[in-house]
Amino acid sequence: MPHFAHARVDLDAITDNARLLREHADGTPLMGVVKADGYGHGMVPAARALAAGGASWLGTALIKEALGLRAAGIDLPLLAWIVPPGEPVGSAIAAGIDLGVSDPALLEVIAGEARRLGRTARVHLKTDTGLNRGGVAFSAWPALVEEAARLQDAGVLRVIGVFSHFACADEPGHPSIGSQLSVFHEALELADKAGLDPEVRHISNSAALLTLPEARFDLVRAGIATYGINPIPGYSVSGLRPAMTLRSRVALTKRVPEGSGVSYGHRYRTDRETTLALIPLGYADGVPRAATNKGPVLLGGRRRTIAGTVCMDQFVVDVGDDAVEAGEYAVLFGDPGEYPGAATAEDWAEVLDTIPYEIVTRVGVRVPREYVGGAPAGRPETPPM
Ligand SMILES: Cc1ncc(COP(=O)(O)O)c(C=O)c1O
Numbered sequence: 215m216p217h218f219a220h221a222r223v224d225l226d227a228i229t230d231n232a233r234l235l236r237e238h239a240d241g242t243p244l245m246g247v248v249k250a251d252g253y254g255h256g257m258v259p260a261a262r263a264l265a266a267g268g269a270s271w272l273g274t275a276l277i278k279e280a281l282g283l284r285a286a287g288i289d290l291p292l293l294a295w296i297v298p299p300g301e302p303v304g305s306a307i308a309a310g311i312d313l314g315v316s317d318p319a320l321l322e323v324i325a326g327e328a329r330r331l332g333r334t335a336r337v338h339l340k341t342d343t344g345l346n347r348g349g350v351a352f353s354a355w356p357a358l359v360e361e362a363a364r365l366q367d368a369g370v371l372r373v374i375g376v377f378s379h380f381a382c383a384d385e386p387g388h389p390s391i392g393s394q395l396s397v398f399h400e401a402l403e404l405a406d407k408a409g410l411d412p413e414v415r416h417i418s419n420s421a422a423l424l425t426l427p428e429a430r431f432d433l434v435r436a437g438i439a440t441y442g443i444n445p446i447p448g449y450s451v452s453g454l455r456p457a458m459t460l461r462s463r464v465a466l467t468k469r470v471p472e473g474s475g476v477s478y479g480h481r482y483r484t485d486r487e488t489t490l491a492l493i494p495l496g497y498a499d500g501v502p503r504a505a506t507n508k509g510p511v512l513l514g515g516r517r518r519t520i521a522g523t524v525c526m527d528q529f530v531v532d533v534g535d536d537a538v539e540a541g542e543y544a545v546l547f548g549d550p551g552e553y554p555g556a557a558t559a560e561d562w563a564e565v566l567d568t569i570p571y572e573i574v575t576r577v578g579v580r581v582p583r584e585y586v587g588g589a590p591a592g593r594p595e596t597p598p599m
Contacts, residue, residue, distance in 0.1 A: 217582045219462030219495050222307025223255045225263040226587030227549070233438045234453045239423050242430040244272035245293065245416070247437030249279055254500075254574040255441055255458055256583045258286040263588055265290060270415075273435050277301050280311045293338055293375070296348065303327045312336040312374055316348040317370040318358050325370045337362070338375030339405070340559035343397035343417070344390055345381040355401055359408035366410065371463060375414040375433070384446045391422075395429055421445040442549070443559050443570045456466050456558055458574055458579070459548030460500075464513070464540050465492045465528070476530050477522030482507055491531050493544050496527040500577035501546065505529075508565050510557035513546040514538040517555050547573065 248268035252260030267579040280294040295314030304327040328335040342349030382388035385552040420439035442456035476482040509520040559570035
């Protein structure tokens with residue numbers, strides 16, 4: 215029996231999206247980004263589905279995440295790019311995990327751990343081309359590449375990659391895009407002058423993959439688009455399929471009179487005698503409280519709006535006189551191709567003035583992921599519905 219409320223994840227959609235994105239990028243090798251539990255879809259199943267679609271690299275934010283992939287037997291090249299002090303750098307080196315270097319001090323830590331283990335560490339030097347978040351500042355870049363070349367010559371590490379990240383790739387035409395690209399080219403030249411010859415130079419996320427052929431270099435890092443979500447508001451990407459459907463059965467229905475205040479604070483009041491349907495998903499499950507009186511829900515064949523306050527574990531939908539019954543499915547977001555009329559994660563993001571990344575990554579740990587599709591060898595333990 216499927217769980218009452220669950221996030222259904224279509225692994226074939228992830229595989230097909232990866233394939234489509236590779237084609238879109240003219241075959242440029244693809245790094246599937248599976249940080250944050252595969253953007254909420256389940257890190258290991260998502261990683262396997264991406265690999266089946268041709269992703270030849272996987273990317274995570276944290277070493278802990280990359281170690282989880284290795285523990286699951288995934289042997290693709292892996293890059294973990296947020297490595298604050300105190301992270302298990304030695305474990306990463308031992309597991310053959312590539313490390314993103316955003317801080318010159320980290321290079322020395324990595325070198326020390328590599329010497330201790332008698333291994334050659336694999337690193338990707340991250341240059342800050344204007345995002346002003348992670349990455350080594352351009353002023354510190356020449357010294358960093360010199361030092362990396364020295365350590366490479368000493369056999370302690372290998373500079374596998376040089377990379378960066380865009381600030382505004384989701385706003386095609388934004389002036390920062392061109393300026394970041396030219397700084398990236400300068401950074402690559404400096405690396406070259408220092409004697410480095412990285413295998414992969416990479417700067418593109420999903421939005422850049424879709425819109426900036428000149429930014430593909432040797433590898434593109436795609437997260438959100440592989441899950442079937444469009445990273446660029448208003449931009450249409452044909453063929454991508456949303457992989458996640460968040461849905462729940464109706465827990466109960468009841469008739470209430472006109473003028474009834476609904477849920478905490480009575481922020482919704484019925485304007486006639488009506489039927490209320492209770493959906494057992496709340497803000498603890500990733501339905502933001504800000505969706506109070508706003509969140510779209512497909513129920514009884516129609517798109518409706520959450521009535522009243524979203525609570526920790528539940529919310530209410532006013533279905534009028536429609537014949538909605540306990541046990542029926544309500545779809546919060548999913549693939550409208552599969553559930554006609556359903557909202558998408560992008561629709562939720564628009565209503566809540568956020569981005570769809572936040573909608574899918576916030577689906578809570580209490581919500582079971584139920585998987586459909588996927589290669590038999592890559593199928594996770596939860597049985598498909
Ligand atoms: C460094 C880096 N690369 C790639 C990605 C993937 O971005 P997207 O999900 O927009 O494709 C992210 C995600 O935030 C990132 O931080």
